[in-house]
Amino acid sequence: MHTADSMRKMVIVGGGSAGWMTALYLNRLYNHSHKNIDITVIESPDIGIIGVGEATVHSVRYFFRGMGLDEHELLRETNATLKTGIMFKNWMKPNPDGSQHAYFHPFEAQTSPAVLDISSLWMLSGRAGQERYDEGVCLSAGLAAQNLAPKSAQSRQYEGLVPYGYHIDAVLLARYLRRxxxxxGVTHIEATIDAVETEGEMIKAVTANDRRFDGDIFVDCTGFRSLLIGKLKDNNWQCFKEALPCTKAVALQREMPDGEMPRSYTTATALSNGWAWQIDLINRQGTGYVYDGDRLSADEAEAELRTFLGPDSAVLKCTHINMRVGCLKEFWVGNCIAIGLSGGFIEPLESTGLHLINLSAGLLATHLDRGEITQxxxxxxxxxxxxxYQDLKQFIVLHYCLTDRDDTDFWRAAPDTVHHTPWLKKQLGIWKHKVCEYHDLAGSFSTVFSDENYRYILYGMKHYPALSLQIDLGESEEIFARVRALSDRLAHTALPHMAYLKQINM
Structure with missing residues (x-):
């Protein structure tokens, strides 16, 4: 067995966001004052990265800040914009007035100074008939509606008026992190792996372009191929397709439509057999259709996406992707750890790809630092x-299973996906009688989505509890008036999104 003290060589196979985020993190941890571990990234010049995961959750800010990266440089180098949340459209039937169903999922949470939580107050005040839940209880929805940045002229790097994430060019991000x-001090080798030399459940070395690279620890960042960990253990995959049937995607990059400015939020619009994302960068828009490949062919999906985008879309690039939805049973086998797509994938509805890489790298660091690496x-x-991964699977199922759409077989079947997440199914019954609260999720594995996040989805999808608690309506109105007033003040303070981006890119 290797111990932390005897660990001298770490080989990361595969670049992309997974390889370079892991390398940067572990190098900063182990080699910040003097070199303790040799970290090598072997990256194939022949194998491109998927490069379509172009939005993040807000916690990725803390990774970039922790790595000592200049936020303005990061934004410039990756054509990035800011993200206050996700606007979901068309996930239910149209509203009674004929308008399209929509709701916003921000990164923030608001508290109530009253005896009851703000969600219960919102329900009991009868506000559901006059505004969306997010409009009543958060500040980010107002910023998004006016396309304002979550920053003022005085905001410092990595700090904002509300929590925020990024829209970021994934290919440029990998290049930037590599540099x-x-x-x-990380060693970079451009080569394609020819062979993996194993002994039992241990990797002894990898061979690339006739060069042999041995190591104490091997990190598999080879994407869906799982090139290293796949050599160590059979029957190590658990498929989530029954719960999440969208296993294919078509991604289009296009010029920004005429007259449009980059939006400070992601848009996720439900289509016939899945959903389309729209993510605005400084120089273009990234779009795509995540769909059920058992119900739609690749050509049909591309045609539907192009129709959705409109006939005047100046398409720069089109890519079709087969997605392996699920995760490994064992992410760490012997001396090999899978991070990123080699370990698992859940459709990018909540932009969790970089978050899971960040999470994996941090978790690996604490576990590697435990002395002897025991089973x-x-x-x-x-x-x-x-x-x-199980926690995230359940949160994504929540977005689908509450739909009332019945226009296609896909949407008619969507409510049944909850049967593959028993805990969620039980909770949905409970949440018809009470609000979702912290204690419901306490003790779970949730790493980024809390009870506040669940409420934005539940009440955005109109899964309201039947409450009969007594409230002081006057006090309640004062609380929501304060939220509105604060939202208005924030709108006067915030920079227009484009003005902020121009300031950064001058």
Whole structure:
């Protein structure tokens, strides 16, 4: 067994966001004052990265800040914009007035100074008939509606008026992180893996372009191919397709439509057999259709996406992707750890790709630092990683299973996906009688989505509880008036999104 003290060589196979985020993180941890571990990234020049995961959750800010990266440089180098949340459209039947169903999922939470939580107050005040839940209880919805940045002229790097994430060019991000990692002392080898040399459940070395690279720890960042960990263990995959049947995507990059400015939020619009994303960068828009490949062919999906975008779309690039939806049973086998797509994938509805990489790298660091690497250490890592993916699977199912759409077989079948997440199914019954609260999720594996996030989806999808608690209507109105007033003040303080971006890119 290797110990943390005897660990001298770490080989990361595969670049992309997974490889370079992991390299940057572990290098900063182990080699910040002097070199303790040799970290090598072997990256194939022949294998491109998927590069369509172009939005993040807000917690990725803390990774970039922790790596000592200049936020303005990061934004410039990756054609990035800011993200206050996700606007969901068309996930239910049209509203009674004929308008399209929509709701907003921000990163923020508001508290109530009253005896009851703000969600219960919103329900009991009868506000559902006059506004969306997000419009009543958060500030980010107002910023998004006016396309304002979550920043004022005085905002410092990585700090905002409300929590925010990024829209970011994934290919440029990988290049930027690669440059930063190399500058920090990570060894970069451009080569394609020819062979993986194993002994039992241990990797001894990898061969690339006739060169042999041995190591103490190997990190598999080879994407859906799982090139390393796949050599160590059979029957190590658990498929989530029954719960999440969208296993294919077509991604289009197009010029920004004439007259449109980059939006400070992601849009996720439900189509016939899945949903389309729209993510605005400084120089273009990234779009795509995540769909059920058992109900729609690749050509049909591309045609539907192009129709949705309109005939005047100047398409720069089109890519079809087969997605392996699920995760490994064991992410850490022997001396090999899978991070990123090699470990698992859940459709990008809530932009969690970079978050899961960040989470994996941090978890690996704490587990590698435990002295002798015993099976108990691996089991702990595997238990936690499985919990993270199962928790995220359930949160994504929540978006689908509450729909009342019945226009296609896909949407008619969507409510049944909840049967593959028993805990969620039980909770939905409970949440018809009470609000979703912290205690409902306490003790779960949730790493980024809390009870506040669940409420934005539940009440955005009109899954309201039947409450009969007594409230002071005058006090309640004062609380929501304060939220409105604060939202108005924030709108006067916030920079227009484009003005902020121009300021950064001058």
């Amino acid at each position: 930063k990692a190399i500058e920090a 108990d250490v691996r089991d702990s890592f595997n238990r936690l990683m499985n919990g993270f």
